[in-house]
Amino acid sequence: MTLIVQKYGGSSVANAERIKAVASRIVRRLEGGDQLVVVVSAMGDTTDELIDLAHQMTDRPEAREMDLLLSTGEIVSSTLLAMTLKQLGCPAVALSGAQAGIGTDRRYGRARILKVNPHRIERELAAGNAVIVAGFQGITEEMDITTLGRGGSDTTAVALAAALGAERCEIYTDVEGIHTADPRVEPNARKLPEISYEEMLELATYGARVMHNRAVELGAVYRVPIYVASSFTDSPGTLIHGGLTMMEQRNKVMGIAHDTNVARITIRGVPDRPGIAAALFEPLGQAGISVDTIVQNASVERLTDLTFTVSRSDLNRSLEIVRPLAAGIEAPEVLADTHLAKVSIVGSGMISGPGYAGRMFRALYEAGINIELITTSEIRITCLIDAGKAAEAVRALHTAFELEQT
């Protein structure tokens, strides 16, 4: 028998009817002879409703109590799904994160899974049960309930797949898989049958609409193949895996990513001496602000300009931290620019194939789009451009790299 871990998101279990539809899918799959562990999110907007309820009580709900409160959402959906399966004649059992053995650290609201104790799940599987697990939650050594933060249920599913040695982890959501670009921006975007973990991670915010990076990273570390598909249709989805064969066969750009949640900060006239960069970026890291791209111009008279990007939502907090630091090192000016977007070409093959950068810059030039800044990773080239040109840039690059063709 093959063991599969599935995960159904909030929109897939939003109401009684959809839970029944998910139950039917599970029954069909069990009839095929697989063993199933199914991770569920909370129904529809349940989590937001619970957060609202907490904010009716207090402006700043305590993180520990908030997690205990939020954990109820996934318990409700998991018990309802298990009941429905039994009604259909399928033996099933619902487990909370704690019962499923999801052990975490104590960072309420964004806990990390430390270990998975799979004994209870294994016992239930051996007894012939489909095991329905409340996603997004775990328990500390001190028996306190935690939640895993954004992408939590995906992370639960991948962690269980790793701990149980499952054949693969299937993420069912409201999109049909990973495309060569965001289909809302590029109507010719093509669904990819497969993609590597690394490529998926480089898709950044477009990918995050489908699955949180954190779960993909976990899949990459434990080599868990992750299949992403829609729970609303039967059309094939995308397999995220690390297969070397695939990566060697394809030697080109896999897709176009873009991100409009970008702000740029430039500190003018920074003294060019050791330790300055650390003094600037350590406080940002301590504040939980992710700095994305750092460019330092060549030094002129021992003064340099330091430019970096953050999420637009982190801009104000970043400026509050950076401005006094800049003043402290006598840098005369801090500039902020929010009207920017990132557009990237992503592909595992790019590192061993020449000419991708040139082709990208030419395509943007021919579309009349100015490049503000360029950064690269091994499998990605990113250009910072005017935010108003982002969609146009995606389409120009999609065409230039012939992604609409199979």
Add this chain to the structure above:
Amino acid sequence: MTLIVQKYGGSSVANAERIKAVASRIVRRLEGGDQLVVVVSAMGDTTDELIDLAHQMTDRPEAREMDLLLSTGEIVSSTLLAMTLKQLGCPAVALSGAQAGIGTDRRYGRARILKVNPHRIERELAAGNAVIVAGFQGITEEMDITTLGRGGSDTTAVALAAALGAERCEIYTDVEGIHTADPRVEPNARKLPEISYEEMLELATYGARVMHNRAVELGAVYRVPIYVASSFTDSPGTLIHGGLTMMEQRNKVMGIAHDTNVARITIRGVPDRPGIAAALFEPLGQAGISVDTIVQNASVERLTDLTFTVSRSDLNRSLEIVRPLAAGIEAPEVLADTHLAKVSIVGSGMISGPGYAGRMFRALYEAGINIELITTSEIRITCLIDAGKAAEAVRALHTAFELEQT
């Protein structure tokens, strides 16, 4: 410092505003220097809403999953109350039944508390926290979540008070305490400042509107004083206790109880031989049906009539069990009567004082009420009467025993 266990029912925490009101009461109490463990029920109709949700999925929800589902209701209210207390500057922590150490057997939907492990609560109290506990729930040795059934949160509160050696257990509800009769029936009913466990237990359904017998029994066994009062007013409530002084001082009828949820079953022509009663009543007990009053007439030609009462809601199930058994022993007839009520006088002093029964029967006679059946316990005399006369009987007895006077 004095340790008090409080319990707030569903109507006391029905919405954000009421939870805030409860939080204010708790803060005032803590300012008085007491240590508090507070047990809460689910908000308002939450439990019914969760049951509805389950019935949208299946006609017969599995008991194990139902308990896991229902347990979320009390977790929500306990976390919201803890958050509110912290907002008011009062250190507090919310605990699920499992975290509070409520260990039960595996009888889902009607679990019994087997043991209480008070270590976590004691640690939180020592750390200066008010401890808010989700009522109505516990956990088995196998880490499955159970619910305690009717009166569950009261039982949680009394069990915690016993395990923690609390000074007393305070039950806050939407009634102001225990009266000499149901105030909806007898407007002259007087609130009692105190009552013994035994008297409270004999109040039957009138008492059950205030507190489930199960929690009172637990209080009696562990000698936990139970104070019942309203969470909506500050007027004094009723102390349920076993104080010998009180019982000796009062040597009269304490109150009038009545119960209209009564059905009578009579089996005619039962052979008068050993084992017949067991053969009839054991199957009823196994079906969870509580038989209240059993009367067996004197035997005529080795045949007897057997009469007993059950809750009206149990009548149909009882008849399904009794009819084939009666046929099996060749009893010719099974009669059922649903138009009956029980009315009782209750008082610890009655056993040592004469004349109570006579005074009761005369009062009913003078009110023109016929007595169908009489049973007695050490502290109670009960008459079965026509259901239509129940309210009239309560008022007649309340007047006859001068209960409106202090």
